[in-house]
Amino acid sequence: GAVVSQHPSRVICKSGTSVKIECRSLDFQATTMFWYRQFPKQSLMLMATSNEGSKATYEQGVEKDKFLINHASLTLSTLTVTSAHPEDSSFYICSVTAGGNQPQHFGDGTRLSIL
């Protein structure tokens, strides 16, 4: 069965809107979740590491004020794309891990289209 639930699967909205994406760990408590972005015909690019109860760690070049991450519980992390613009249109994917050597398990992704 699914390990990760990501919602919504698709969003289409107007420029300037803020969009929230949820990532839920279904099988275990996840102190760490990851957020990725993928543009067409490209590989996944890590945006940030979401840490339960503390601030997220952002990769170089990712604006933390633009992409707000909240990891308020051991099973839920949210990514909010604030004041979205067409260039933010992309495929956003989260992952969870039980830690140690265990693999990351990925959600089905959210396709964001900003008009």
Add this chain to the structure above:
Amino acid sequence: DAKTTQPTSMDCAEGRAANLPCNHSTISGNEYVYWYRQIHSQGPQYIIHGLKNNETNEMASLIITEDRKSSTLILPHATLRDTAVYYCIVRPRGGSGTYKYIFGTGTRLKVLA
């Protein structure tokens, strides 16, 4: 930067074994090799991982060379549904830290009828 290199694309006949190579010549002794695949418009699916011994599960086999500088993912009987992009990732061994994945460009496998 990703620590792995893979061929850009490969074709495989349906029913035959698909052998996907991955070079990780700078791998450290404490790094695992993980394999995932991504079917169009979906999140990556975990396949298998290993440290130095060969591994097998219901999906695939992972063969790691003795010097650990390369590995091969084997899909024993490829089907059309195995058409996907396959990613090989190296990541430090577990512990209390949170170790991130750096994805390379992967191999686009096309299974032909």
